[in-house]
Amino acid sequence: MGVGGVTLAARGRGKLHAACARGAVVAGAGAVALLAVAITFSGSPLPAVLQRTFSLYETHSLKDMEHYVNLVRNIVPAPSAKKHKGQDGRIGVVGGCQEYTGAPYFAAISALKVGADLVHVFCAREAAPVIKSYSPELIVHPILDSRDAAQEVEKWLPRLHSLVVGPGLGRDDLLLNSVGGILEVSKARGLPVVIDADGLWLVAQQPTLIQGYQKAVLTPNHIEFSRLWEAVIKGPMDTKDDSGCVLRLSQALGNVTVVRKGEQDLMSDGQQVLVCNQKGSSRRCGGQGDLLSGSLGVMAHWALLAGPERTDSISPLLVAAWGACTLTRECNQQAFQKHGRSTTTSDMITEVGAAFSKLFET
Amino acid sequence: MGVGGVTLAARGRGKLHAACARGAVVAGAGAVALLAVAITFSGSPLPAVLQRTFSLYETHSLKDMEHYVNLVRNIVPAPSAKKHKGQDGRIGVVGGCQEYTGAPYFAAISALKVGADLVHVFCAREAAPVIKSYSPELIVHPILDSRDAAQEVEKWLPRLHSLVVGPGLGRDDLLLNSVGGILEVSKARGLPVVIDADGLWLVAQQPTLIQGYQKAVLTPNHIEFSRLWEAVIKGPMDTKDDSGCVLRLSQALGNVTVVRKGEQDLMSDGQQVLVCNQKGSSRRCGGQGDLLSGSLGVMAHWALLAGPERTDSISPLLVAAWGACTLTRECNQQAFQKHGRSTTTSDMITEVGAAFSKLFET
Numbered sequence: 001m002g003v004g005g006v007t008l009a010a011r012g013r014g015k016l017h018a019a020c021a022r023g024a025v026v027a028g029a030g031a032v033a034l035l036a037v038a039i040t041f042s043g044s045p046l047p048a049v050l051q052r053t054f055s056l057y058e059t060h061s062l063k064d065m066e067h068y069v070n071l072v073r074n075i076v077p078a079p080s081a082k083k084h085k086g087q088d089g090r091i092g093v094v095g096g097c098q099e100y101t102g103a104p105y106f107a108a109i110s111a112l113k114v115g116a117d118l119v120h121v122f123c124a125r126e127a128a129p130v131i132k133s134y135s136p137e138l139i140v141h142p143i144l145d146s147r148d149a150a151q152e153v154e155k156w157l158p159r160l161h162s163l164v165v166g167p168g169l170g171r172d173d174l175l176l177n178s179v180g181g182i183l184e185v186s187k188a189r190g191l192p193v194v195i196d197a198d199g200l201w202l203v204a205q206q207p208t209l210i211q212g213y214q215k216a217v218l219t220p221n222h223i224e225f226s227r228l229w230e231a232v233i234k235g236p237m238d239t240k241d242d243s244g245c246v247l248r249l250s251q252a253l254g255n256v257t258v259v260r261k262g263e264q265d266l267m268s269d270g271q272q273v274l275v276c277n278q279k280g281s282s283r284r285c286g287g288q289g290d291l292l293s294g295s296l297g298v299m300a301h302w303a304l305l306a307g308p309e310r311t312d313s314i315s316p317l318l319v320a321a322w323g324a325c326t327l328t329r330e331c332n333q334q335a336f337q338k339h340g341r342s343t344t345t346s347d348m349i350t351e352v353g354a355a356f357s358k359l360f361e362t
Numbered sequence: 363m364g365v366g367g368v369t370l371a372a373r374g375r376g377k378l379h380a381a382c383a384r385g386a387v388v389a390g391a392g393a394v395a396l397l398a399v400a401i402t403f404s405g406s407p408l409p410a411v412l413q414r415t416f417s418l419y420e421t422h423s424l425k426d427m428e429h430y431v432n433l434v435r436n437i438v439p440a441p442s443a444k445k446h447k448g449q450d451g452r453i454g455v456v457g458g459c460q461e462y463t464g465a466p467y468f469a470a471i472s473a474l475k476v477g478a479d480l481v482h483v484f485c486a487r488e489a490a491p492v493i494k495s496y497s498p499e500l501i502v503h504p505i506l507d508s509r510d511a512a513q514e515v516e517k518w519l520p521r522l523h524s525l526v527v528g529p530g531l532g533r534d535d536l537l538l539n540s541v542g543g544i545l546e547v548s549k550a551r552g553l554p555v556v557i558d559a560d561g562l563w564l565v566a567q568q569p570t571l572i573q574g575y576q577k578a579v580l581t582p583n584h585i586e587f588s589r590l591w592e593a594v595i596k597g598p599m600d601t602k603d604d605s606g607c608v609l610r611l612s613q614a615l616g617n618v619t620v621v622r623k624g625e626q627d628l629m630s631d632g633q634q635v636l637v638c639n640q641k642g643s644s645r646r647c648g649g650q651g652d653l654l655s656g657s658l659g660v661m662a663h664w665a666l667l668a669g670p671e672r673t674d675s676i677s678p679l680l681v682a683a684w685g686a687c688t689l690t691r692e693c694n695q696q697a698f699q700k701h702g703r704s705t706t707t708s709d710m711i712t713e714v715g716a717a718f719s720k721l722f723e724t
Contacts, residue, residue: 085648
């Protein structure tokens with residue numbers, strides 16, 4: 001892990017040059033400030049290449065740093081006593097089946113603790129009583145294995161600001177078919193959709209489900225990324241150029257935002273690549289991806305509401321993704337400091353409030 | 363939020379003058395003491411207009427303050443080692459369906475934590491095991507979707523002191539029909555009834571269900587209030603006169619107590635309007651209204667038992683409503699101080715004991 005923070009990199013290789021032009025400009029202007037973020041969130045020494053870039057722009061660093069740290073802060077809704085229930089986020093999580101009940105719970109409760117007001121879970125009938133029993137805070141709909149699941153979910157879409165699709169979904173054909181229908185009706189409404197886990201399995205089977213839908217964010221881990229690459233690019237992957245691969249997959253999907261989770265998280269909208277290497281820990285217990293996808297579900301809504309004018313013309317969904325990755329890693333680190341190798345995702349979720357406050361509230 | 367406390371306002375506009383006369387008198391006598399409550403419950407400076415009013419009556423303030431602070435305290439049953447189980451409150455909560463199980467739990471456990479001895483939940487069969495799993499403290503009856511639900515609940519009414527109708531009820535026709543029957547048998551027994559959430563949806567469909575029943579308290583939020591207004595008044599709402607609107611809706615319903623929740627909570631029995639702007643927080647997570655309705659279920663019983671002679675001739679149900687609103691906001695504030703944006707209703711319920719003690723026990 002080492003250095004925390006973000007690097008904005010524009011990548012242009014072969015046919016990708018044109019598409020990357022805007023990214024290159026932004027990288028020129030913003031790289032120093034984002035490197036400065038790295039210093040803020042880390043006590044570790046910067047790698048040589050980053051230090052070199054930083055020193056080139058040293059005179060601008062303090063002002064720009066302040067600016068870029070504020071990108072995420074800028075999308076967080078301001079507190080106000082005048083608000084009504086629901087205004088800070090009504091989020092839906094689609095997942096939960098015979099085997100998996102923890103994942104949709106983790107995603108849903110994370111969304112709530114990041115600051116959403118209401119969170120709904122749409123799951124298979126068998127999973128519902130268990131997910132409900134984890135927390136009275138969640139509204140759980142046992143409809144995902146019904147024949148008219150997409151229509152059932154569609155009824156709720158006017159009340160929702162974003163969907164998180166995939167946590168604990170499994171690979172049952174009936175459920176995957178339902179989720180395909182849910183994605184279609186969500187796209188028709190222009191709803192932001194974060195897709196993770198077996199939601200990505202479905203997308204790898206049918207990339208057209210999200211092709212060109214720029215309110216979609218995919219959050220693959222290493223294996224899921226390879227599967228998507230194979231389905232969409234179909235050629236060999238340059239294993240020495242992770243950033244370039246993330247950029248290229250996003251472009252091939254029509255600028256769908258792709259967040260590749262790993263030792264460092266890389267995310268791209270097909271124009272720019274952000275890097276998050278906020279310090280986490282060595283602990284890789286299951287469920288951390290659900291914390292990320294649930295957090296991102298809320299922050300994606302906030303970011304799109306804020307718009308690019310509040311994210312310095314960087315894609316709002318990229319800023320949201322960087323925020324959610326940074327938050328997840330900070331939760332991991334804080335929980336690991338308390339619980340060491342015994343750390344579980346529930347321990348990390350306990351840290352959401354403090355981690356969010358430390359990172360994004362002053 | 364800012365200033366906590368209560369303002370007693372008599373409103374007289376057009377045809378409302380006569381009905382408001384008594385309110386005006388009480389306002390004259392009590393305004394200073396109630397302003398003093400504001401000082402007690404807040405560290406914030408009073409706005410200029412309140413400070414001015416206060417200084418006019420300064421010589422009476424200490425005595426009156428003591429008197430009015432005691433209005434809520436007066437309705438709280440005195441502790442006694444001679445009491446039997448049930449004497450401090452046996453409360454029923456009607457709600458809980460396929461989707462919603464958290465809301466009836468929040469209402470029921472809040473009633474218990476405010477001081478009720480026994481709390482029953484009457485819910486749909488499917489919701490019962492989940493609600494039971496949240497807490498072994500609750501008695502849960504899985505009967506709300508049976509054909510003879512009203513008769514099933516009626517059997518329990520002789521053992522209950524009040525009903526809270528609506529938390530997690532949903533809008534299934536069978537359940538709403540059951541609740542209509544339950545309201546009828548409750549009225550026949552003269553039982554205090556607090557109605558919230560989709561219980562208010564039902565009342566908006568059939569206002570005659572509670573028309574003129576002065577032991578009913580409705581607790582609408584912004585949207586629910588508009589829906590009731592449309593159903594009962596049918597004319598345009600004066601958006602610049604929130605207090606007047608609450609007063610008018612209460613009058614139109616035959617002096618049913620109406621508690622309009624919002625940036626400040628406004629409540630009226632058609633004669634007076636109380637205002638609660640106890641400091642809360644900006645957090646609007648779902649479930650806070652259930653804490654309010656559950657608390658009010660207990661306090662409504664206590665207030666009617668105490669009678670107007672212990673509430674300085676102000677409607678006991680208004681005093682109970684003010685107490686429950688103030689308590690809910692204090693719980694919100696206390697939880698927010700600990701958990702910030704991650705605050706959930708469960709965190710607020712954890713604060714009920716300390717908040718109640720701080721506000722209403724000396």
